[in-house]
Amino acid sequence: MSDRHDFTDDRTDRPAKVGFLTVGDVLSSAAVQRGAPEVIVGGSALDAAVRWVHVSDSAAVARLLDGGELLLTTGAAWPDDDRMLREFTLRLYEIGVAGIVLELSDRRPEVPAAVVEVCAREGLALVVLTREVKFVAVTEAVHHALIAAQTAALRERQHLHELFTGLSLQGAPADVVVAETARAIGAPVMLENLAGELITGEYLGRGVAESLARRAEADRVAVQARGTRWGTLLALPGAEPAAGRLTALEQGATALAFGCLADDGDVEWSLLAQRGVIDDLLGARFTDAADIAARLAAGGFELRGRRCLGVVVGGVESIAALAYRARQSGLAVVAARAGDHDVALLSAPASAELDDATLLRIAGSDRPVFAGPYADDVPGLLSSLRAARDLADSEGSRGGARVRRVGDRPLERLVATLRDDxxxxxxxxxxxxxxxxxxxxxxxxxxxxxxxxxxxxxxxxxxxxxxxxxxxxxxxxxxxxxxxxxxxxxxxxxxxxxxxxxxxxxxxxxxx
Incomplete structure (x- = not known):
């Protein structure tokens, strides 16, 4: 009849709510273990948060409770009628008690079936103590642990406040704030703009594509200040940190909002997202092409069924202006500054041809453009961008507006193809x-x-x-x-x- 669990004194699971213990935490304490507890109704019910411990045998105890209490009782004054026992147990569930711990005795040698029935149906933790314990020792131990947990949570919240305040005062870029938020939470954290496009993320060693696919499961906090919203900060499911997931996420969102107030948030975020992809491609810091493809797609840059290529534009100009002109031409674009050149990834409809006039219009002013071959996947896109950079390096940026294509230089294209041989x-x-x-x-x-x-x-x-x-x-x-x-x-x-x-x-x- 019982679902017996073994508990040890060194259990360190975090409670489901910050500053609280779970029913399972209480059962693992030495004071409760002395009563040889048996779990009658457990499972996820053992994860319920315990705000306090209340000792009472009264059948009218529900009116004295506020919710979140773990009820310790001998059941001495409980009714014997099954209907009344069901009503009594249901009332405890409705008031929000965390669970019932019943100490068996000669007066009540077993837990009533009516109580088991309601607890099992409603998912209310029910535990019996098969040996006598001092309830005062249990309450003292639990209350001491609760105070310690709440104190630890307050300390951790203060630490987070100091951390994110420091980041705001230092003008930390969005990717640094997101990385610190992920470390504080212990789970992948991502930043999206209002269009739902990925700006940056810290994945803590997990797959980027997998993390992006699980965004629907994430906790979300808006990045906003003074009536203006810039985006959303997301955290994937994970263990509950001492300060609380939402607390850490809100602190991170506040730091990001301060950064947006200080700078042009939309422009800075767009450049950050694009620079991260370019840097990872050129630095070959990605281990899975699917991760880069997922990041590109999350930023609105599609590869499948499109004509994509890498280009290098000589000279110096605003990257934001280059990206704007590309979008005005109906293209998806990822652009960043790399060395002495501007580099960009362009994605056009399959039926479109990125002719010289289009490339020169995107480059703007009197700037040469070096274009790699077309690609339809991440390795091909990387090869295209590398080939365009190689061509730019070999020919230089002087000479005014012109378009040079790797495809027009067969030897350049051969070397680009064999560059890793x-x-x-x-x-x-x-x-x-x-x-x-x-x-x-x-x-x-x-x-x-x-x-x-x-x-x-x-x-x-x-x-x-x-x-x-x-x-x-x-x-x-x-x-x-x-x-x-x-x-x-x-x-x-x-x-x-x-x-x-x-x-x-x-x-x-x-x-x-």
């Missing part, structure tokens, strides 16, 4: 080693001269001009290069191999 880099090191060694030992410029020759293969006068050398000095450098490498610089195959080696070297981090 060690054989390509071995080829580069083997072919260029004499020039690299010469330049390092003599602070020479042979690699730069070779690059100029390959950039102007049919016009050595233009190559000399690009090297900022006189024609005679330039030709001397070419002779030295040919001698060091033991090759004929008029041979087309040799020039192709050298071009491949030089492009591969430019994509090697050590050569940067």
């Amino acid at each position: 060690r054989r390509l880099h071995e080829h580069s090191e083997r072919m260029l080693a004499p020039l690299i060694r010469y330049d390092e030992e003599r602070r020479g410029d042979l690699l730069a001269v070779l690059g100029a020759l390959l950039a102007h293969p049919g016009n050595r006068s233009a190559a000399a001009s690009a090297s900022h050398l006189s024609r005679s000095v330039f030709y001397q450098r070419l002779t030295l290069i040919a001698d060091l490498l033991g090759v004929d610089l008029d041979d087309g195959e040799t020039l192709a191999a050298l071009h491949l080696a030089l492009l591969a070297r430019r994509r090697t981090p050590a050569s940067a």
Whole structure:
């Protein structure tokens, strides 16, 4: 008949409500364990919060209770009539008691079936003590534990208040506030804007795609101040921290709202969301392509069934302006500053063609655009963005408005495709080693001269001009290069191999 549970004195589960104990916590205490408790109705009922302990045998005890009490009783004055017992137990449930602990005795050697029936039906914890205990010892122990839990909660709330106040005063960016909130709660936390798009999140090592898929289960607090709302802070289910989940979430939301008041919240959040994705892509800090895809989708950037590519725009301008022009052109965009360039991911309808005019309009002013190949998944998008950056690095940002595409440079595209193949880099090191060694030992410029020759293969006068050398000095450098490498610089195959080696070297981090 009983659902017997084993309890130990070292139980450390947090109560369901901050500053309270659960029925299960009380049963695990040494004072109750002396009564050899047996759980008659348990399960989730043992998670009910205990606000206080009340001792009474009266059948009219319900009128003396406010809810949240754990009733300790011998049942000596309970009625014997089943109907009256059902009404008595139902009244206790309706008033909100946390549970009933009945000490068995000669007067009442077993728990009445009517009481079991109501408790089981309503989910009210029911426990019997099979040995006599001092109720005063139980109340003293529980009340001491309750006061200790409430004191700990107050201390933790004060700590959170100081933490988030400090973040607000320091002007901490939204991603830092979100990360601190997640650590305080011990569960993934995400920030959304008013459109429901993901701005940033701290997932505590859990899968991003999985966390985003569970947003419907999250606790939510609005980020708002002075009548203006900017978004929502969400926390996925998890253990209850000492200060309380909602308390920590509200503190985080308040810090975010202060940040929005100090800055242009909408713009700052948009740039933060996009920079995070770009940084993770370029830094290869993601372990699962599905996570990046989920983050892109949560920001309104779709890959499936779209024409997507990475672009690099030379020069310096407002990233927000670039993103605005892309959206005005009907594109989804993720843009950020990376090094000396602006980089962007663009997503267009499958039927659309991102022609040169569109790319130049998005770039704005007199800025060159370098475009990678089209992609339809995360690895392809990463490859497209890398290829566009490589092309920008090799050609530079001077020259005004123009569009250069990796697809128009077959050798560039080949190197971009094989950039992670060690054989390509071995080829580069083997072919260029004499020039690299010469330049390092003599602070020479042979690699730069070779690059100029390959950039102007049919016009050595233009190559000399690009090297900022006189024609005679330039030709001397070419002779030295040919001698060091033991090759004929008029041979087309040799020039192709050298071009491949030089492009591969430019994509090697050590050569940067």
